[in-house]
Amino acid sequence: MNRIRIAIIGGGISGLYAAYLLESQGIYDYVLFEARERLGGRALSVALEGTVAGLSDPSERFDLGPSWFWPDFQPQLDRLVADLGLERFVQNVQGDSVIERIAGARPIRTQGYSTSASSVRLLGGMAALVDALAANVNPEKVRIGRAVRRLHACEQHLEIESESGDGSRESWAVERILLAAPPRLLAQDIDFLPGLPPSVAQLWRSTPTWMAPHAKYLAVFDSAFWNKTGLSGQARSAVGPMVEIHDASSPGGHAALFGFIGIPAQMRNVMPQEQLQTMCRAQLVRLFGPEAGKPVAEFLKDWAQDPLTSVAQDLLDGGQHSISLEATVDSSHWAGRLIGIGSEWSPQFPGYIAGAIEAAALGVRLMLQKQS
Numbered sequence: 001m002n003r004i005r006i007a008i009i010g011g012g013i014s015g016l017y018a019a020y021l022l023e024s025q026g027i028y029d030y031v032l033f034e035a036r037e038r039l040g041g042r043a044l045s046v047a048l049e050g051t052v053a054g055l056s057d058p059s060e061r062f063d064l065g066p067s068w069f070w071p072d073f074q075p076q077l078d079r080l081v082a083d084l085g086l087e088r089f090v091q092n093v094q095g096d097s098v099i100e101r102i103a104g105a106r107p108i109r110t111q112g113y114s115t116s117a118s119s120v121r122l123l124g125g126m127a128a129l130v131d132a133l134a135a136n137v138n139p140e141k142v143r144i145g146r147a148v149r150r151l152h153a154c155e156q157h158l159e160i161e162s163e164s165g166d167g168s169r170e171s172w173a174v175e176r177i178l179l180a181a182p183p184r185l186l187a188q189d190i191d192f193l194p195g196l197p198p199s200v201a202q203l204w205r206s207t208p209t210w211m212a213p214h215a216k217y218l219a220v221f222d223s224a225f226w227n228k229t230g231l232s233g234q235a236r237s238a239v240g241p242m243v244e245i246h247d248a249s250s251p252g253g254h255a256a257l258f259g260f261i262g263i264p265a266q267m268r269n270v271m272p273q274e275q276l277q278t279m280c281r282a283q284l285v286r287l288f289g290p291e292a293g294k295p296v297a298e299f300l301k302d303w304a305q306d307p308l309t310s311v312a313q314d315l316l317d318g319g320q321h322s323i324s325l326e327a328t329v330d331s332s333h334w335a336g337r338l339i340g341i342g343s344e345w346s347p348q349f350p351g352y353i354a355g356a357i358e359a360a361a362l363g364v365r366l367m368l369q370k371q372s
Contacts, residue, residue, distance in 0.1 A: 005029035010180030012041020014356035016133040035147035045125030058124030059253030064301035074354035084132040095232035182209035210351030212314035215302040219295035224255035265304035
């Protein structure tokens with residue numbers, strides 16, 4: 001059995017940031033488990049050619065998960081972005097918006113809106129943040145493609161059993177575990193021995209996972225033709241399939257539009273992807289004109305069909321942000337040994353990228369306080 005001091009379960013933003021914080025304090029006695037074959041979790045960017053973003057041109061990467069944040073409201077995340085040397089730019093909202101209220105009726109053009117607090121995006125997409133954090137942690141500490149299946153609270157240590165895609169298993173003995181995955185997934189996919197307190201297990205299962213019931217469609221174009229007619233790229237629709245559309249262009253690269261699909265997840269499950277993409281293109285034509293029907297590339301990410309994001313209950317939920325959870329488990333077996341650091345554990349921003357940063361920082365601090 002392998003032995004190490006700390007385990008991090010989940011290689012999304014919160015898990016990577018926890019590893020980054022540990023190493024910044026000279027703590028290398030840890031291991032990070034990620035079930036996917038990539039890091040980032042719900043922070044997913046794709047390159048124009050359709051591959052998961054890695055070393056491609058930063059101006060040609062597009063987000064299929066979270067896209068922006070608000071520096072005025074989320075300064076902790078903004079400081080991290082600056083510390084990592086990442087380039088950010090203001091989300092385009094200049095120009096008029098389009099509203100589609102009734103099927104068959106002509107969409108209405110209306111004055112656009114802006115808020116006092118601008119949202120910003122990262123050059124290279126949120127994958128730029130994933131890449132920067134990963135570049136600052138020891139890759140030998142990261143176990144990609146290994147799903148944690150079982151946690152056993154022994155008297156002297158916690159035993160972790162993980163499994164790879166080929167079915168091979170390995171065991172680790174650790175002192176503390178940082179939970180950097182959505183609570184619903186943890187409650188469903190991991191066998192806790194002894195079981196979690198019923199109240200905790202029920203709370204975790206009832207906590208929505210942000211993005212889990214959602215789907216995003218993204219269309220890439222040679223130019224932002226909508227700007228030429230004074231449109232911002234923003235739209236709202238009661239007709240669908242997309243209910244909310246935004247400009248997803250990056251400076252110096254191709255232009256793009258993305259939208260959140262309003263068709264319920266259970267209905268999307270039985271729809272061919274090609275049919276849904278055709279419907280999305282037709283909607284863009286209705287809203288922005290014939291040029292919108294000829295994207296140079298298009299992408300569709302249905303998070304409800306991602307088993308490492310969504311569980312059955314997510315298909316029934318409305319996708320709202322969760323209420324913050326207690327970071328620790330009060331139990332004679334688990335007390336002080338499990339600490340939740342995923343975004344859903346954030347006090348201020350549960351479900352957001354900023355929440356992942358906040359929860360990880362609070363969780364690492366709490367763990368070190370308990371060990372001091």
